[in-house]
Every structure is written in structure tokens, then in C-alpha cells.
Amino acid sequence: MANTLARGLSRDAVEELSRQKGEPAWMLQKRLHAWDVFESTAAPLGRRGDLGTFRAMANFKYQEVSPYIPADGSGTLPAVIQQSLQDALVNERAGHVVQRNASVVHVELDEELKHQGVILTDLDTAVREYPELVQQYFMTKCVPVESNE
Structure with missing residues (x-):
């Protein structure tokens, strides 16, 4: 966009x-x-x-x-982000999303978790691909808008 x-x-x-x-x-x-x-x-x-x-x-x-x-569109991650993704602490995690400005530039999720049905994505993609989940939970039970969080 x-x-x-x-x-x-x-x-x-x-x-x-x-x-x-x-x-x-x-x-x-x-x-x-x-x-x-x-x-x-x-x-x-x-x-x-x-x-x-x-x-x-x-x-x-x-x-x-x-x-x-939006991100600059180059598709390349800044060196500091690339280095962070190589960090042992990040590699021990099951997944991560990297967002640059308002654009997601990298998503990674452990294959075993994918097979279990875990979804890791940004909100824009979730609205398009999993609207029933977003509509049910976003700004409702998880964190109501009135909670000021």
C-alpha cells in the first residue's frame, strides 16, 4: 500500500x-x-x-x-536487524515478526508449531486471511478498547 x-x-x-x-x-x-x-x-x-x-x-x-x-520497499533488512535475527536468544524462540515502519518485512515460525495450527502474522494479513478469528477476538475479549491498554 x-x-x-x-x-x-x-x-x-x-x-x-x-x-x-x-x-x-x-x-x-x-x-x-x-x-x-x-x-x-x-x-x-x-x-x-x-x-x-x-x-x-x-x-x-x-x-x-x-x-x-510503509517500508522503503527494498526488501532488505537493515544490518542491525539481520544481526539481531542471528542472535542466539532470537534463534531459541519459536517465531518472530519483523515490522519496518508499517510493513511486515519478515515472518518466521517454527515448523512444528505451524503443523499444530499456530498462526503468527501481522494484523493486516490476519484480517484478510483469518477474519473470523480477528473479528471474534480483536478489541473484544483479549483487550477491550475501553481498557486503555
């Missing part, structure tokens, strides 16, 4: 991102519900009061954020 989204976080940007991704209506509804919750939720209170008053938050420019930035 090319990055043709205008800068800024807004309800319109959520709708356009969903449209460009070709998402089903139910996914757009989940996104819009999450946007409504975001807009109506006050900043959390911390030890020193309203976190919305911190300088970092006060100066955050929502209208300058790019809601979607």
Missing part, C-alpha cells in the same frame, strides 16, 4: 486508512469505536496530576503525525 494518507490523526484518517487497506466494514467499525473511545477518554492521572499537562503531551502535534508509513 502506498502512503497516500494525509498527515494528522483524525476520524477521517482512520476511515481513509481502513479504505486504502481494503478492510471489511466490521474492522472499520472496530477502528471507529476505538477512535471514539480515544477522543472521549481524559488523560490519565499520574503522581503529579493530569498527564495531559506534561510538556511532552502539550507539545505533541497530532496533525503532523503520519498514520501510515
Whole structure:
């Protein structure tokens, strides 16, 4: 997907991102519900009061954020990522997904787990290939949108 989204976080940007991704209506509804919750939720209170008053938050420019930035399209992983994938700790794991900007550039899952039916993928692919699972669990039982997590 090319990055043709205008800068800024807004309800319109959520709708356009969903449209460009070709998402089903139910996914757009989940996104819009999450946007409504975001807009109506006050900043959390911390030890020193309203976190919305911190300088970092006060100066955050929502209208300058790019809601979607694809990978550069070269298909090659940066050397630091390639080195990390060779790390013994990573090799001991059953699987991993590498995402660069908003694009998945590498997915690996242990063959035994694949044969057991384990699915390891990004959300965009899951919406296309396993919509019934995403619709049942995403933003519902696992982590409800209202939980602020």
C-alpha cells in the first residue's frame, strides 16, 4: 500500500486508512469505536496530576503525525536487524515478526508449531486471511478498547 494518507490523526484518517487497506466494514467499525473511545477518554492521572499537562503531551502535534508509513520497499533488512535475527536468544524462540515502519518485512515460525495450527502474522494479513478469528477476538475479549491498554 502506498502512503497516500494525509498527515494528522483524525476520524477521517482512520476511515481513509481502513479504505486504502481494503478492510471489511466490521474492522472499520472496530477502528471507529476505538477512535471514539480515544477522543472521549481524559488523560490519565499520574503522581503529579493530569498527564495531559506534561510538556511532552502539550507539545505533541497530532496533525503532523503520519498514520501510515510503509517500508522503503527494498526488501532488505537493515544490518542491525539481520544481526539481531542471528542472535542466539532470537534463534531459541519459536517465531518472530519483523515490522519496518508499517510493513511486515519478515515472518518466521517454527515448523512444528505451524503443523499444530499456530498462526503468527501481522494484523493486516490476519484480517484478510483469518477474519473470523480477528473479528471474534480483536478489541473484544483479549483487550477491550475501553481498557486503555
